[in-house]
Amino acid sequence: MPLDKLALRVFQSYIGAAIDEAAYELIHGAYSTSAAEAQDFSIGLATPEGETFVYPGDKGTSWSAAKNIEAALCLIPDYQDGDICMTNDPYSGFLATHTPDIYLWKPIFHQGDLVCFVWSHFHHTDVGGIVLSSISRHSTEIFQEGLRIPAMKLYKAGVLNTDIMDIIKTNVRIPEQSIGDFKAHLVAVNSAERGVHEIIAKLGLYTFKQGMLDLLAYSEELTKAIIAQIPDGEYFFVDFLDNDAASDMPLRIACNMKIQANQMYLDFTGSDPQVPSSLNIPTGGHGNQGLLLVSLMHYFKTANPDLPLNAAISRPIHCILPVGTVMNCVLPAAVGSRSPTCMRVFDVIMGCLSQALPEKIPAAAGANVAVMVMSYTDPKTGKHYATTLEPILGGGGATPFHDGVAANGGFASAFLSRPVESVEAQAPVHVHCFNLVSDSGGPGKYRGGLASLFEFQVVEPGCSVTIRNRDRVKFRPWGIQGGKAGLPSSFILNRGAPNERDLGDADVVFLERGDIASIITPGGGGYGNPLERDAEAVLQDVRCGFVSKLGAEQDYGVIIEGKSINLNETKKLRARIKRQKEAAPFDFGPERKEYDAAWPKAVYNSLTNLLMGLPITERYPAKKEIYKELKGHVVTTEDVKSAWNHLSLKGVE
């Protein structure tokens, strides 16, 4: 029988505090900075069936809150008290989604009775493989992404398997750091277990077991109520990554969202075949794995802040994830850089939602969730170190009510920048600038959040930086309801000097002593017609340097003379621009416009349809060939068909 709401509320307080405490222990005990500054960890409690029923309120990666861990749980045939299981292999139960995320899970028994599981991941700085940090978007197979630990017991009935620890120490680049982080990780897992026992002692086993089921049911009920508020219908949206990291072909994510009463269907058919780079998302076909649902979680939680985030929010959501696409890759696809792809998935889902709820959904954020890591040799000890320089985040999308947040958008809210003073005390760099970029936010009635510029000079030889997950160097964060797209991202070496180099979306760069690197993140998209922006707000933006005088004139139709607005001229100019332009629901920027013109939606769909008929390993080579043949013109369905036929003639089976 369900608990009464009062008893459930008490259970929720207790269990919430227990998991918050475990998260606190992890953050404060960890050796590396990723937990504290990037919140790159998770810890939750799941039912014996694998549904997460509690997750920290404001700590840890946001996407893990709704995680269902059933597939991984099933890989261990027998659980005993004192076991701690582990995996980092994306293809073992689809728990880990790339190799640096080491997952632990521990069964929690009460008098021989399995009550629940605590599970947790910690993003390790390195687990071996082709590059330091183990993630390069150019990895072509998972075998290049470091040590893969299949689901196994690290502790068996309380006894540590030291062999596996030795294997790990041997395979990672910075073993001291990994071991330090492991210790904190284990402390946190055990803390959660202790918390569970305390609550059982307090409320009784029945209340605990019923409480976790009721909490899930409660979240499901609230989620359904939110979905029911979305107008029934189908909403289709497509967005691209700039390229697939193995070629210059853009990588397409497509989604058809169907709302039917209180159920939501997400069909990702039309997304590109898996790629020979590490941009693939290992979902195993499970939409309930959490990774895909971040933007929905944000929407749900915005619609009802009291909604407890747990796995039950995915109960009314049904995903179709075609096998062999980037949305559901198979071995041996590399997956290290699945983050930028996920970011685009979030954008696509927001794009669908925005059609259903135009008055509620913000424009696209400059969704970079990249962390710049520098590796260097300590001149005093000769030892190698890796340290975070700064998170590289784009500006937030403008909302229907206000300007986008500067230098943080795209579901990376929890990221904390590092004090430049700490960076400089540690890494051999002088930071020249960590500021915002004028005119980078998409113009709109509400302006997109500004991008940031991080510029530093290297002062020791032999350094390299890794910046995973950058994107939106080409295709811009879109604006909506008449709002314009934000500016794209850039990465320039020695700006303005004779040896200037455009590094594009490079993710690993070796730097000489004296090199100056400048990274500009993407700006957020704007919301609403920029001509409707309050001229005073434009003036204040100019005063603050957020918008240039030229930008004020060209984007907003506001003429600023000296320190004030020329009201007359502004009125005239705004009227003139208004006549010229018609507002579209989405503004993707010129690059995307050009690409869409070359590859109309229906034509692209026909290509994807044909490719899906091939065996998985042959889809990408076929796509590449067809592309090559059709490059440079506006493509029609007939062109695709004829290129396809040529392909068959060339013997691709």
Next chain:
Amino acid sequence: MKDHGCRLGIHIGGTFIDFSMLKEDGELLSLKTPLILSSPIQAVATGLQILTKKKMVDPSAVNYCVYGSAVGVNTLIQRNGAKLCLFITEGFGDILEIQRMRVPVFDLYSRRPVALIPRDRVMEIKERISSDGSILTPLGESSVTKAIEQAIDGGAEGIVICLLNAHMNPEHELKIKKMVLKQASQVFVCCSTEVWPEAKEYERAIATIINAYIQPSLKYYIESMGKMLKEARIDVVPYITKSNGGVTSVRRARTACVKTLCSGPAAGVVGAAYVAKVGGYKNILTLDINSRGTEMALVTEGQLSYTDEAEVGGFPLFIPRVRTSSICIGDSSTVRADASGMLNIGPENAGADPGPACYGLGGTECTVTDALLVCGLLDSNFADGQLGLHPNLAEESIERLGQRLNLHLKEAAWAVIEIALAELYAGLSRLFSREAVRPHNYTLVAFGSAGPLIGCFLAEELKIPRVLVPMVPGTLRALGSIVSEIKENFTKTVMLRLSDVKNDQLNRFSNELKRQALKWLAEEGISVSDSTFRFSVGMRYVGQSFGIEVPLDESWLTHGNLGEISKAFYNVSSQAGASAIAPTEITSIRLVVSTYKGTKPQLKKIPKAVGEPEPMAVKPVYYRRGQYMCKTYRHKALSYGHTLNGPALIMSDGSTLLIAGGFHGNVDYYGNIIVEKE
């Protein structure tokens, strides 16, 4: 200063003003009066009149006066502080917009708090100091001159200077300050290195900005208080409470405003530790429930714990303060139920205006106070009868809640308290597990307006063996302020690997700090021999982001005893969960100086009981889903040795103690009631 005399403490909270007076003979007087938001100083004057008249004290007998107030926090939250400009190193002018990037999670519309200084009043200065303190780019004086002109043109009242790596070398900041004072005598200047010279540019900038932002309102307030006190014939230089659990003369507080921001909770912990020590308890958990929220702290072996992490008005504050954990559930927290009957308390708060429904000031939303009143746990003649509560309004608000929850009036009221208890239990149990100590070795010191009402229940849940309720639970923060020491913190950022320490380097650094401390003591007019000097270092493994504070013996620094220093670090850090895996570094050396002004205050013992205590009345009270007939007593009428069996209610100024059935309370020599389970 006379060696003996009356000590007066005043705490101005968000809803009430607390007075505490310790007379020459050790007699303790107290009073709680409602705060009048429009004229707080007038409210203090009125309270003071009531206190002195009613208790027949000659105000001129007051020879030591301390007060604390929320004026700094209020200025920050209401955003009505000084008009400022920020001068910052070139390339970092957007620091107040970026705010270390983070925004609240899971909210599509989430934003950062609006910066205290808008971007168009932030000026970039050409200069650069490197992380070791050497000068990379010399100060561009023309950029400073231009910035000063701009600041004056813009009508700035004050200028804040925060330069990158200035904590390693304050030269440029001080140079700019000189230039400002010369060029623009009408503005005031705050340098980041003069506020708290530690690493983290955003935190240092914010601390300095807040310091300047609240300076005019604090100054005005200090002047008004001074005038008012003089008019009340209290003619002493007053002291003001600080976040570090100490006090400072008001003269200094004007320029170190930011150090007073968290003083309220700190004074509560100091007061609790004081009464507990007098009562013979060294390990305590403090539970301070007031209208805005709940503050909790652990005091182990009589030692307060400190931290340099806090958040005020959405901004981080890295100035040392007494470590308290807060939960935003207070008496005035509002309560709501969703469609399915899930109950939530806070984080919204009805505050002082309109306040809980039962205040009758127009508030209709149900609050914790309304629930307590409906349960019969509050005297409707609250705060010595100065604030009449309206039970009918409380009932109306709870009735509405009950309809959503499908509960009867009193059940619904108790449900609110039960949820509050669950949240507090959860918070407190986290505190114990974090500090790795066991509740059964601790005494719960319950105070504030509602702490003593639920102390019994919480202690029972947490398996804490006893609850101590001080004689003046409603005004303990005010008592805390008069028993606080005069205290100041000093810091020197060094960023030094232990393996790189040379000869007498640590000795030189500690001497530098000591020189600053001696200068401060001289300015405060305090003799060195009466003062305590406590050194510590901030240490961490190289590459870690969190440091821990390691207390040190001064001689380890003077003799450069690195062995003892590492040993101390390992001892503290293994407790904090880290492991010996990498080289260690000292980030900063810190010094705390403290002393009592005059003689240590002493409480008088209360008379021994003759016979049983006389109850004032018997009234029905509802708790734990049951109705009980409760004897009521007045706390101050009790004597040493009295035993009170639950259920009983003991009233004092602005606070009520509930001794639930199955518990009994014993009154000790100092009027504290020790409540234990039968």
